[in-house]
Amino acid sequence: MDKTIEYYNTNAREYFDRTFTAEMSSIYEHFTKFLKPGSHICDLGCGSGRDSKYFVSQGFTVMPIDGSPEMCKLASNFLKQKVICQKFEEIDYENEFDAIWACASLLHVQKNKLSDIIEKLIQAARDNAVIYICFKRGNSERIVNGVFFSDFNQDEILDLLLKHESLKLLEVWVSDDVRNQIKNPQWINIIVKAAKFP
Numbered sequence: 001m002d003k004t005i006e007y008y009n010t011n012a013r014e015y016f017d018r019t020f021t022a023e024m025s026s027i028y029e030h031f032t033k034f035l036k037p038g039s040h041i042c043d044l045g046c047g048s049g050r051d052s053k054y055f056v057s058q059g060f061t062v063m064p065i066d067g068s069p070e071m072c073k074l075a076s077n078f079l080k081q082k083v084i085c086q087k088f089e090e091i092d093y094e095n096e097f098d099a100i101w102a103c104a105s106l107l108h109v110q111k112n113k114l115s116d117i118i119e120k121l122i123q124a125a126r127d128n129a130v131i132y133i134c135f136k137r138g139n140s141e142r143i144v145n146g147v148f149f150s151d152f153n154q155d156e157i158l159d160l161l162l163k164h165e166s167l168k169l170l171e172v173w174v175s176d177d178v179r180n181q182i183k184n185p186q187w188i189n190i191i192v193k194a195a196k197f198p
Contacts, residue, residue, distance in 0.1 A: 004108050005068050007146045012070035020048035028054060030171060031101065031191060034130040039098035042124065045105020046083060049075030088117045093124035100124065100131045107135045111150050114160060122166055125194040137174065137186040154188050167192045
């Protein structure tokens with residue numbers, strides 16, 4: 001993970017410029033239809049702050065978090081609000097959020113460590129909170145330009161998630177990459193509910 005963060009620190013401006021205008025409206029619609037007005041959202045691995053900016057514009061309260069100090073600086077300037085600089089393993093919230101948005105962020109976690117991070121998200125979520133995550137479609141762990149990726153097929157990621165008894169599946173779908181210059185990768189999108197109490 002440290003080398004991945006180093007990559008984002010070194011390439012923060014290039015990554016910001018490449019991603020902050022990506023068209024995400026169809027993905028937002030899948031997510032926000034489950035939210036109540038004014039919901040408190042954690043944007044986990046917020047990158048450029050693109051998604052946080054949209055959610056704030058829709059009246060939601062957002063806590064953006066990213067592990068790269070340089071990305072946090074750029075996103076803070078873009079959002080005109082503080083971005084929390086934390087790695088996934090440092091997250092320690094309890095019953096804090098109505099929703100967690102982890103868009104193209106948890107794919108940087110090793111598969112054998114992902115369940116521990118999911119537990120942290122469940123702890124951070126309020127009862128019946130909505131959690132969105134997505135992964136590139138595949139079945140490998142790989143390093144590209146120093147950046148670590150975990151790819152999942154649909155059965156594998158659903159099996160991992162739903163082993164956490166409090167998580168209930170709301171939606172799963174496959175989408176194409178929204179960045180025009182990126183050819184052909186497909187994304188598995190998942191929305192679950194953290195039903196923590198009977």
